Amino acid sequence: MKPDIAAAWQPLAAAAGSLREIHLRELFAADGQRFANFSTGWEGWLLDYSKQRIDVNALSLLCGLWQAADLPGWIARMRGGELINHTERRAALHIALRHPAGKGPIMCGGHDVMPAVHAELEKMRRFCGEIHGRHWRGATGEPISDVVNIGIGGSDLGPRMATQALMAFRHPELRVHFVANLDGADLATTLATLQPRTTLFVIASKTFTTQETMQNAASARAWLVAALGEAAVARHFVAVSTNLGEVARFGIDPANAFAFWDWVGGRYSLWSVIGLPLALAVGFDNFEKLLAGAHAMDQHFFTAPPQANLPGLLALLEIWNTNCLGADNRALLPYSQSLGLLPRYLQQLEMESNGKPVDRQGAPLECAVAPILWGEPGTNGQHAFYQLIHQGHRLIPCEFIACRNADFDLPGHHPKLLANCFAQSEALMRGKTLNEATAELLAGGMAADEAARLAPFRSFPGNQPSTTLLLPRIDPFNLGALLALYEHKVFAESVIWDINPFDQWGVEYGKQLASRLLPVIEGKAPAAGLDSSTAGLIAYCSAR
8 A cells, every 4th residue: 555545544544433433313413514514516416425424524534535645646647548557558548438529639659539539429420310310221121120239248238227327318219229148038038029120230349259249149140141131231230349350250341330449448438339329229419418428527527626526525435434434335226217227337337447456566455445336226225125224234335316307207206206215315314213213102102011112123223324416317418427427436446545447357267267168068178177066067067
């Protein structure tokens, strides 16, 4: 751990020791301005972190980590195209993908990347216009009614999540589907609803060699060829890839391949041509608004001081809960069905980025990083796991996300949704004492001995920290800003923890082992050298 950071941890540990004994109820009782003192806004957003177990001193010490870790310097390195992904010798320039034209260059390796970025965006715009204008025709001359994106990981989670989030903006004459799982059930059940002559496949794989994606692509190709013939492939498949040789061998015209670059990490690639299915789903104008929202959040992160910096505050609060209070997880609770896939998307962004064992120098980490992220939309989650959060005696920091205005405004729904969201954060903060539970039962007419018996079951410890993020609404601009918010949160955490958030060697190791085992499972190679468990599992599945 860097000396400046190590020195900054010591007063934080002392502050945590003091606050650990103070209930959130007491903090609110002692400060009538607590909400005003521990909330901030941006572009109509509100971040309320007054229900976190912090005080003014703890917040000041946390903000001191910003300078101690040299976050301004690291932001400058990222913006300058330096190879901050040092284990793969790559830049991390996803911010360039949403940088507006005419706003200056972004350099990488001595070259301005912006002309290439905007050339691909223009190619996306033209293609979306062809599909939406019904000018692109399939092999039988019919327009496209369904698009199937075949990818996995960052080539699936981002556009899938965003397409669901923006269903209120969907194109009325085009249905967009997503297939990712290697399990044949994923592709088979999707194809069962489609007609080959009106279906377009988008194959999203940077290398065009990703096992799951290419197996699904081969099966989709076989389905199409069986119905329409080999020549139909060129009119029913497009590629998002950099490997034009493999694209051509598949039968896709390289002119229908959309490119991106090695400085775009998979889980940061929604803003690139990986977002093609999203642009098809909601229209390219809305895709541009998504990029504009992300760019606006970029500028906020780059310029706002830590005490008013939304990504920075979320990062600092998570570091406080993880490294000072000992939490090992965080519940993400969007009170928006449209954001139903956000927890899954952020699981990849956060845990794949910061789930690392060593620091940037390769030394074992001296602190916990990357708490387990999990969650489900409210109010569904209230009928599943909230019981554990309320009474399970685990420290579970919670992050609520809600909107002032509904994207599907059915009468009577949204006020009830907000009431549930705010009630849950209040209940987690306040809890209910044994005396309060007893008094409540007595007030309901229960006998004293029965009230005394049941009160322990109806009391809640409270003091469960939470943050509430309120957006004006779910629309392309706000969704873009929300996703960029979490990207920058992850980056800020990584700098303070001194880790590289842009590689994923654990993922690569799993792929390597799967490639080694496949010929054994297929009976093409012996099981020599395998551990007894792996050999036994393969033998069981191979038995007839």
